[in-house]
Amino acid sequence: MKLLKPIPKKPKARIKLDKGSASKQRQYNQKFKVLSEAIPYVELYNGQVVVIAIEDSIIANNDQLKLFAEDVVLLKRAGINPIIVHNAEHGLKNFFERMKITYETHNGQIIVNKRNIELVEMVCSASVNKAIVTAINDAEGMAIGISGKDGKLIEAKKSKIISRNKNNVDQIVDNTYAGDPIMINPSILAPFEESEIIPVISPIGYNEAVQAIYLESISIASCIASSIAASKLIVMSNHNLFIDEEGKVIEEMASNEAVKYIEKFDTHLARKLQMAISTVDYFSETVHFVNSNIMHGLVFEILSDERPGTLVFSTVAEL
Template sequence: MTDTASQAQFTAKTLSEALPYIQRYAGQTIVVKYGGHAMVDPSLSAGFARDVVLLKALGIHPVVVHGGGPQIGNLLEKLGIRSEFKGGLRVTDEETMEVVEMVLSGPINKSIVRAINQAGGKAVGLSGSDGNLIRAEKATKTSKDPDSHIEQVLDLGFVGEPSAVDTTVLLAMLRADANLIPVVAPVGVGADGARYNINADTAAGALAAALGASRLLLLTDVAGVLDKEKKLMREIPVADIPGLIADGTAAGGMIPKLETAAHSVNHGVGAAVILDGRAPHALLLELFTEHGAGTLVS
């Protein structure tokens, strides 16, 4: 058998083996948080766009929620605006919020839309402000002082948490006859009209819960959740998450990911997966293969 014929045979076998998983997710909503290295590597971003279009072609309804931390950080640095993180979240004053909304709802959102459309899809960009999609309130976070062990309240400025989700716009876009792929920037609006910077993982989890998604997929820049020996944890029960945060196994940006995963599963999402966005076709590996990819929160 020639190399070409052998490759064709392998491709056909792979598609056949994926059939049960395709049938499982057909007609289901999958919310994907897209960020990290996968967004800035041209080959990975092009592959991600093709994979999202493939999901739609298979009768699955993907909703993409994107971050943009590195791009926001780069522009803040160019503008000479100091930025800091507390508890894995960016402190956002009014000046920083201007940059956050401009970057997230502008060039990042539209570059993802263009990539999906270039791959043959019909993507539409929007933010949490559109159609009152994500109502937000000021985030209240606490942190324990490592020396005194006293809980301290963190003032994160215009960092928000979803307080309500209106899925009207998304449901209209997800109708079978519309054939649209929503791409959402995580900027919410408060009851007083103030804009809030929402962590993209948190926003994705809120949308997944409101939509009753079958899966929430959180793309990150590590293989998944690692234990103390730096080995991948394949599955984590929701009940174990507070302990992993308390003992430092999960730290920094992994904390909001695990909190989001737990919240979404507790509010009706089938399962949440934290997976390596640096791996080509990570979405397809997770959804259409036996062992998946990353850490499953169930």
């Protein structure tokens, strides 16, 4: 019996490209990979609201501000609705020092009182806020600056700071014009979801008892994200907050793990981060902590598989 030999397989046809075309093909392949990753996320978050809290140290760096503005405009064009909230600590300190105005601090934060509240409000809304709005508009977006006092967007309460003096005696710090947000008027923000305009919110709240209340960006962003059930809350700072023992960024954490992790931070920072993390357990889907030094880190955090920051997810749903 004659054994049949297997029919040899024909080699697959290969397209030969010259060096120039081969180089372009590699570029196309890379771009295809990026698009294939991004499009599902664009579809997933289309029409969703993302609240972004940024430190104004980003604004002091022209390159970082430009990249941030480009990222925000790209997200808006992708159908995602960003709401930006900023602080003004860096801008305030620079202004006071440049104008040779004395000021006091507590835990690194400027004490805001009757003597300087008008200047604080001016720097927040007319200087820092305007810089962000201008950068977004220069990136071919449409942004508008809003104070928390406009339309009573942010109702705030005064906070008391108890500090221990040199004699080890507790005393109340005169910080009567700084505090925390207690209520958001979502009707002011709702129209922006149906428009091309990106709102940039200044950290000033209203209070019937005083002229204005100076607020922190993370507390405002957390309050807004909770009140409108935003899809994501993103906290941008100029360093990585969550790193492991090897110095690598922790990509994902459960909210209960994140709360334990921040216990090692100073009280002031831990309190702010606690507010952000709490939103994910009851209102927002996820909270992200992103290093602003990473080029286009904001876009990659939302629209790619390889996130440069730390994502915190809820553990409440698992109970």
